[in-house]
Amino acid sequence: MSHTYVPVLWNRQKKIYDLVLWGGIFLFLAIFIACQLIFFPEITAESLIIRATGTLAFVMLHIILAIGPIARLNPVFLPLLYNRRHFGVSMFIVALVHGIFNLIQFHSFGNSDPILSIFTSNEHYNSLTRFPFQSLGFFALLILFLMAATSHDFWLKNLSPRVWKGLHMMVYVAYGLLIFHVLLGVVQTENSFFNIGLLGIGMVSLIGLHLMASLQELKGTEKPDEKLDEDFVFVCEWDDILENRAKTVMIEDQNIAVFKYDQKVSAVNNLCRHQNGPLGEGKILDGCITCPWHGYQYLPENGQSPPPFTEKVETYDVKIIGEKIYVNPKPYPEGTERPPAIYTPSSPSSNGK
Amino acid sequence: MENNTNKEDFYIGWQDKAPGKFGRAARIFALLSLFLGAMTAAVLVINQKGFADSVFEFGETTQLEGFLTLDPVPMLRVSKEGRSEGMLLVGLGKFGSEATIDQILKKENIQLEQDASLKVTLKGTRIYHNGKSALELTDGLDSFVGAEGDQLKAEPAISSFGRKTLSGEILDPKCALGVMKPGYGKPHRSCAIRCISGGIPPIFRASFADGQVLHAILLGPKGEKINEEVLPFVADKVRICGELIMQDDWYVFKLEPESEIIRLSYYGAEGVSSTCGG
Numbered sequence: 173m174s175h176t177y178v179p180v181l182w183n184r185q186k187k188i189y190d191l192v193l194w195g196g197i198f199l200f201l202a203i204f205i206a207c208q209l210i211f212f213p214e215i216t217a218e219s220l221i222i223r224a225t226g227t228l229a230f231v232m233l234h235i236i237l238a239i240g241p242i243a244r245l246n247p248v249f250l251p252l253l254y255n256r257r258h259f260g261v262s263m264f265i266v267a268l269v270h271g272i273f274n275l276i277q278f279h280s281f282g283n284s285d286p287i288l289s290i291f292t293s294n295e296h297y298n299s300l301t302r303f304p305f306q307s308l309g310f311f312a313l314l315i316l317f318l319m320a321a322t323s324h325d326f327w328l329k330n331l332s333p334r335v336w337k338g339l340h341m342m343v344y345v346a347y348g349l350l351i352f353h354v355l356l357g358v359v360q361t362e363n364s365f366f367n368i369g370l371l372g373i374g375m376v377s378l379i380g381l382h383l384m385a386s387l388q389e390l391k392g393t394e395k396p397d398e399k400l401d402e403d404f405v406f407v408c409e410w411d412d413i414l415e416n417r418a419k420t421v422m423i424e425d426q427n428i429a430v431f432k433y434d435q436k437v438s439a440v441n442n443l444c445r446h447q448n449g450p451l452g453e454g455k456i457l458d459g460c461i462t463c464p465w466h467g468y469q470y471l472p473e474n475g476q477s478p479p480p481f482t483e484k485v486e487t488y489d490v491k492i493i494g495e496k497i498y499v500n501p502k503p504y505p506e507g508t509e510r511p512p513a514i515y516t517p518s519s520p521s522s523n524g525k
Numbered sequence: 526m527e528n529n530t531n532k533e534d535f536y537i538g539w540q541d542k543a544p545g546k547f548g549r550a551a552r553i554f555a556l557l558s559l560f561l562g563a564m565t566a567a568v569l570v571i572n573q574k575g576f577a578d579s580v581f582e583f584g585e586t587t588q589l590e591g592f593l594t595l596d597p598v599p600m601l602r603v604s605k606e607g608r609s610e611g612m613l614l615v616g617l618g619k620f621g622s623e624a625t626i627d628q629i630l631k632k633e634n635i636q637l638e639q640d641a642s643l644k645v646t647l648k649g650t651r652i653y654h655n656g657k658s659a660l661e662l663t664d665g666l667d668s669f670v671g672a673e674g675d676q677l678k679a680e681p682a683i684s685s686f687g688r689k690t691l692s693g694e695i696l697d698p699k700c701a702l703g704v705m706k707p708g709y710g711k712p713h714r715s716c717a718i719r720c721i722s723g724g725i726p727p728i729f730r731a732s733f734a735d736g737q738v739l740h741a742i743l744l745g746p747k748g749e750k751i752n753e754e755v756l757p758f759v760a761d762k763v764r765i766c767g768e769l770i771m772q773d774d775w776y777v778f779k780l781e782p783e784s785e786i787i788r789l790s791y792y793g794a795e796g797v798s799s800t801c802g803g
């Protein structure tokens with residue numbers, strides 16, 4: 173096994189997560205099918221499968237997109253975030269069933285290639301209400317496929333976190349496509365108050381949660397401008413940071429986490445090299461800064477992951493004068509050793525230059 | 526101040542067991558998601574518009590004796606409860622029946638005239654809805670069981686209702702009569718386009734305020750096929766002008782020459798009126 177990525181471990185938490193996830197999937201399908209058979213049993217089996225899986229995949233996508241901001245708003249929800257990719261892959265599988273059944277039912281056994289037929293049977297691309305909404309579903313499914321296929325950490329490492337993150341941010345493009353897939357599709361026939369209402373509630377909740385989380389982050393990350401001299405900027409008072417915790421500041425485009433531990437202070441770049449998790453919201457465990465998202469670790473003095481791991485973050489110079497903590501926002505290359513600033517109650521100390 | 530060994534307030538994914546409050550949060554989240562998901566499923570299903578009580582006897586073929594005729598479109602005229610009923614013949618999948626019938630006739634060395642009928646036994650899958658039915662020639666060439674006697678001149682009972690305007694949807698009868706539910710409207714449009722471009726004769730469906738539905742076979746001014754011409758208008762609410770005819774038990778609508786198919790708004794009223802144009 174390579175040491176260049178942390179293999180996804182199969183621990184008890186994950187087993188419970190998957191059990192609950194798939195239990196939920198089957199429960200949803202059971203309720204959908206039961207209601208259908210009680211209220212409208214005339215439906216064909218294909219339509220039932222298409223509707224049940226389409227609706228389920230879209231509901232799952234909402235939950236997936238809600239987990240991010242909810243975990244940022246309250247860290248007690250972080251375990252949900254950690255295992256989210258299982259949720260994503262499961263959602264893709266459900267959506268794939270929907271897509272395949274649609275392809276078979278509406279586009280196969282005819283005088284055209286089924287995939288081509290998605291794009292060419294209805295050609296009203298210039299009309300909103302007549303728009304071939306299936307094409308939007310197709311592209312959304314393609315995005316979900318790329319995400320599911322690259323969800324493993326192996327790909328994260330190989331594509332580089334920046335590319336990987338960019339690819340996985342496409343989930344918002346997929347969400348937008350699907351809103352219109354539903355709005356220009358089934359809502360055009362089943363245009364009930366509930367249909368449109370639920371779509372609206374889903375959208376408003378997601379946008380609201382994301383806004384709240386961003387607002388909180390803006391408030392959490394201070395942009396100090398009180399300077400000590402040319403280089404050092406005031407961060408906060410010694411007592412403002414809890415032991416083994418950090419304060420996150422944004423200075424000159426540098427996102428810096430200033431950690432306090434063992435009467436010392438060290439500063440590293442706030443972005444975890446795994447998936448840009450916020451190191452400043454993590455904690456020092458067993459002497460290592462531990463990322464709150466998936467537990468990658470870095471030594472506070474040099475920003476290096478302890479061997480055998482090889483991740484490194486940038487480091488910064490820090491200074492303590494009296495009770496005041498200062499940082500120099502000029503980054504050192506990833507993994508550069510910088511001595512911590514030592515705190516001596518009411519006596520100045522610095523790691524100097 | 527906190528100390529180093531207190532891990533109660535910090536969970537990392539690789540820990541085997543999450544501290545209490547994390548587990549509680551996850552449980553609450555899971556239960557809430559399940560509840561909201563279940564509500565969504567129930568609310569959406571219960572508020573569906575409902576489906577036709579149409580039937581496609583999928584997986585079950587029936588052998589039927591009747592008269593094969595090509596006018597106005599390929600049909601098998603069977604007698605049902607003392608009346609003659611025209612079953613539209615359609616192919617397997619999204620194809621019309623013409624290719625299959627041609628092959629059958631060629632193989633049997635029969636030259637069936639447009640205005641003739643021939644007593645045959647066919648095997649296929651029945652599709653029916655509201656007194657109208659179709660037969661899918663599921664087994665291709667093997668759908669033909671046998672013919673009996675010579676071809677006779679078909680003598681359909683024809684009556685004309687004159688020039689009419691119909692407002693409604695152009696559909697493929699295979700899906701509309703039962704293969705798919707819903708077999709009309711926006712989600713089904715591309716399928717209907719596939720079927721009609723595959724040779725299944727388009728029909729015009731107009732539903733009236735009182736719930737009655739009129740299904741008319743849609744043809745060109747001279748009774749010719751107009752499958753390609755109607756494709757851009759399929760499963761859209763439209764108004765057409767032409768002659769409404771009753772041929773045996775099927776309405777037939779012949780589009781007026783040079784008349785346009787006019788798109789209506791989604792909420793436009795459907796029905797029949799005696800004025801044309803405008």
Ligand code: HEM
Binds near residue numbers: 233312
């Ligand atoms: C190849 C890709 C896809 C095709 C061809 C497709 C096609 C369709 C069609 C024809 C309908 C209307 C079905 C009906 O009358 O009930 C529909 C509905 C729907 N689709 Fe898709 N879809 C695709 C991908 C997706 C994906 C990826 C999602 C979500 C993750 C999705 C979510 C939905 C939802 C929520 C509905 C409304 C509920 C329903 O009626 O099924 N679709 N889709």
Ligand code: FES
Binds near residue numbers: 448
């Ligand atoms: S982002 Fe995954 S461990 Fe930091």
